[in-house]
Amino acid sequence: MTGRPDLSTPQVVTINSDADVVRVRQLVRTAAVAVSLSLVDQTKLVTAASELARNTLVYGGGGGAEVGVVDSGRRKGIRIVFSDEGPGIANLELALTDGYTSGGGLGLGLGGARRLVDEFEVQTGTGQGTRVTITKWARSM
Amino acid sequence: MHRVPVLKIGDLLLVSIQVDMEDQTALALQQDLSDRIVQSGCHGVIIDITAMDIVDSFVGRMLSTIAAIARVLDAETVVVGMRPAVAITLVELGLSLNGIRTALNVERGMELLARSRQDDADHVRGSDSDTAWMLALGPDPDHPTATAS
Ligand SMILES: Nc1ncnc2c1ncn2[C@@H]1O[C@H](COP(=O)(O)OP(=O)(O)O)[C@@H](O)[C@H]1O
Ligand SMILES: [Mg+2]
Numbered sequence: 001m002t003g004r005p006d007l008s009t010p011q012v013v014t015i016n017s018d019a020d021v022v023r024v025r026q027l028v029r030t031a032a033v034a035v036s037l038s039l040v041d042q043t044k045l046v047t048a049a050s051e052l053a054r055n056t057l058v059y060g061g062g063g064g065a066e067v068g069v070v071d072s073g074r075r076k077g078i079r080i081v082f083s084d085e086g087p088g089i090a091n092l093e094l095a096l097t098d099g100y101t102s103g104g105g106l107g108l109g110l111g112g113a114r115r116l117v118d119e120f121e122v123q124t125g126t127g128q129g130t131r132v133t134i135t136k137w138a139r140s141m
Numbered sequence: 142m143h144r145v146p147v148l149k150i151g152d153l154l155l156v157s158i159q160v161d162m163e164d165q166t167a168l169a170l171q172q173d174l175s176d177r178i179v180q181s182g183c184h185g186v187i188i189d190i191t192a193m194d195i196v197d198s199f200v201g202r203m204l205s206t207i208a209a210i211a212r213v214l215d216a217e218t219v220v221v222g223m224r225p226a227v228a229i230t231l232v233e234l235g236l237s238l239n240g241i242r243t244a245l246n247v248e249r250g251m252e253l254l255a256r257s258r259q260d261d262a263d264h265v266r267g268s269d270s271d272t273a274w275m276l277a278l279g280p281d282p283d284h285p286t287a288t289a290s
Contacts, residue, residue: 018163025161025195043195043226047234050197054164098235108198112234 007031010068015056015082024053024065028080031067035076037138044116045078045136051109052082052132058103060084060130070135077118077137085129092122145170147177153254154181154216155247157189167203174207178214185254186211189247191222201236208241217257219243219250 011031013024028049032042049065056063063084070079089095096114101107110132114120119135142165148155154177156170174186188204190196196204208218219242231238244250 018165022161022163029194040226040229043224043230044233047195047197047230050195050199051234054197054199106198106202106236108235112198112236115233115235116230 007034007067007069010066013065013067014062015053015064015084016062017057021050021053021057024067025050027065027067028078031069031078032136035069035078035138037078037136041136041138045134048113048116048134048136049080051113052080052134055109055132056082056084056130060086062086063129072137075138077135079133079135081131081133083129083131088126088128088130089122089124090126092124142166142169144173147173149177149181149183152183153185153187153251154178154183155187155189157192159192161194162200164199167200171203171207171210175210175214178211178216184216184258185251186216186218187247187250187254188218188220189222189250190220190227191224191246193227194224196223196227196231196236198234198236201231201234201238204241205239212240217242217254219253221245221247221250 011027013027014020015024025046028046029042032045037045053065056065061084063082063086066081066083068079070077094100096111097107098111099107113132113134117134117136119133121133122130124130142163143160145156145158145160145162145166147170148157154174156174158170160166162170177183178186186207188207193200204220211218220238221244223243242253244253
């Protein structure tokens with residue numbers, strides 16, 4: 001990455017390797033700092049993004065993350081959309097259960113990410129790919 | 142791929158994670174540490190995560206796995222330097238860091254390892270053992286080779 005990314009339009013990171021997952025974390029950190037999320041909220045958002053980016057890579061077979069600033073008028077936040085065209089999640093309820101993994105993970109990524117952000121939405125289904133949208137708002141002053 | 146260096150200091154192995162690790166780097170570290178524990182015969186491992194601004198479930202699992210492998214190889218692991226924001230996030234993520242001992246910093250981690258080694262020595266040989274005092278002193282950070290095996 002060169003210099004400070006311009007966040008007036010959403011930034012897209014392609015996720016096709018471990019290094020891309022690192023890149024997502026770094027971009028999300030920069031964005032979180034830019035809208036003045038607290039240090040704890042930055043940490044929560046970057047951690048959630050790391051989990052979801054890894055899922056996009058490992059289970060989705062690769063995809064992308066779109067990182068943008070949202071503004072409610074009262075406060076700012078960061079919204080990230082992770083998307084892939086992989087197999088999709090047949091049973092979302094199960095996938096969100098702590099400890100459930102179809103790979104060799106800890107099964108905390110999806111459920112944990114949901115707890116770490118303010119808004120969490122998943123669009124998926126067998127054969128439909130997966131799209132996870134998360135938002136974290138700066139605490140209003 | 143970057144490789145995280147493993148340093149031998151006295152009878153301890155010290156790992157200081159300074160980069161945002163790719164998953165492959167974390168897996169390689171797990172392997173390297175296991176090899177070094179066996180090679181060196183060290184009984185203590187300190188993993189310094191002061192520089193890490195997040196610990197996600199992948200890295201958390203790596204830390205638990207390292208601790209478990211080390212235990213089987215008769216070594217104890219202490220994770221030191223966790224930032225408060227990281228600790229708060231870990232709890233919310235649901236990661237329990239099973240079986241991992243933690244300390245505030247490297248120095249405290251060394252004390253902890255020296256003490257638990259001492260406890261083991263007392264347990265095995267009785268507290269009047271003529272070598273227990275050496276373990277109680279622990280490694281001297283100013284003279285890294287003084288206690289090298
Ligand atoms: N993008 C995705 N595409 C397909 N399946 C997914 C995706 N993300 C998550 N999953 C499914 O949900 C399960 C739980 O995910 P997660 O909570 O991150 O745990 P883990 O990554 O440890 O398996 C995964 O094991 C996988 O079966
Ligand atoms: Mg996961």
